[in-house]
Amino acid sequence: MSELIPAAELAARNTSHFPNEDETYRKARNALLIKEIELRRQIEAVAGMRRSLPPGGAVPRDYAFVGPNGPVTLSGLFGDKDTLVIYSFMFGPQRKTPCPMCTSMIGSWEGKIEDIRQRVAVAVIARSPIERLLQWKIDRGWKQMPFYSDMDGDFTRDYVSAEDADMPGYTVFTRKDGVIRHFWSEEISFDMADPGQDPRGAVEQDALWLLLDTTPEGRGSDWHPSLSYGG
Numbered sequence: 405m406s407e408l409i410p411a412a413e414l415a416a417r418n419t420s421h422f423p424n425e426d427e428t429y430r431k432a433r434n435a436l437l438i439k440e441i442e443l444r445r446q447i448e449a450v451a452g453m454r455r456s457l458p459p460g461g462a463v464p465r466d467y468a469f470v471g472p473n474g475p476v477t478l479s480g481l482f483g484d485k486d487t488l489v490i491y492s493f494m495f496g497p498q499r500k501t502p503c504p505m506c507t508s509m510i511g512s513w514e515g516k517i518e519d520i521r522q523r524v525a526v527a528v529i530a531r532s533p534i535e536r537l538l539q540w541k542i543d544r545g546w547k548q549m550p551f552y553s554d555m556d557g558d559f560t561r562d563y564v565s566a567e568d569a570d571m572p573g574y575t576v577f578t579r580k581d582g583v584i585r586h587f588w589s590e591e592i593s594f595d596m597a598d599p600g601q602d603p604r605g606a607v608e609q610d611a612l613w614l615l616l617d618t619t620p621e622g623r624g625s626d627w628h629p630s631l632s633y634g635g
Contacts, residue, residue: 411441450606460586463577467559469527469552470534476552478559482579487524487587492564492573493551495540496531499570501631502540506572508629509610510549517548529554531570563589574609600625 415437421430467478482488491510494503510528513520520526527550530537534553541549554560557568563586564573574590594603602623608614616623 408445411438411445414441454588457588460578460588463584463586464562465558466584467554467562468556469529469559470555471550471552472534472538478577479579479584481527481552482525482577482584485521485523485525486579488577488579489520489524489526490563490573490575490577491526491528492554492560492571492575493528493530493537494570494572495537496570497533499532502530503570503572504629504631505610507544507631508612511544511546512609512611514544514546514549517550526550527552529559531555531557531560531568574605574607 415434418434418437420433425433463478469476469478469481478488481490491506493510494506513526517526529552531554533555534551537551537553541551560573561568563575565571576587576589578585578587590605590607592603592605597603602625604613612629613623
């Protein structure tokens with residue numbers, strides 16, 4: 405890769421200027437722009453490290469799930485793709501309602517499933533019966549969300565929580581020469597949260613938070629997305 409131009413030099417090319425802004429605002433905004441360029445580069449560097457990971461462990465079994473049309477295996481979820489993304493949704497049988505944060509995150513995929521499937525296969529898996537998951541899909545007005553039930557819990561215990569706890573999970577698998585391998589999982593746990601922050605991974609998946617991070621109020625600390633807004 406060509407040597408990068410210093411971020412400050414790139415930021416100096418900025419010609420943006422908005423009505424009635426003063427010198428104090430412009431100076432602070434340009435300083436922020438340098439950090440935004442550096443952040444963009446850090447995000448790409450980390451993504452490059454992720455893509456360069458050596459092969460992960462071979463999947464020990466072809467896990468069984470239940471989908472809208474009946475039984476399906478992990479290998480079957482790949483379809484014609486070589487990469488499979490699975491989100492483990494916090495909606496186990498012990499929960500009366502789904503996790504609002506999980507609901508918000510996967511809801512941001514609704515309407516994008518066809519785009520995602522141009523590149524990779526995707527599935528949302530939870531421990532509840534498929535009928536319960538499909539009812540939640542109806543309740544939320546989702547049309548594309550690909551739900552599957554991990555009824556026996558084998559997949560969840562191996563790749564999300566050995567204790568079969570109601571935990572979120574994001575797992576990527578690859579298939580090459582007939583062998584399915586684990587590629588990457590989110591491994592930042594709740595106890596790794598920084599002071600004053602909600603627990604979160606380094607790869608932000610929810611467009612809600614990305615949008616709020618651009619606002620003066622930010623994400624806030626006294627609210628979470630709701631499961632229903634009436635109407």
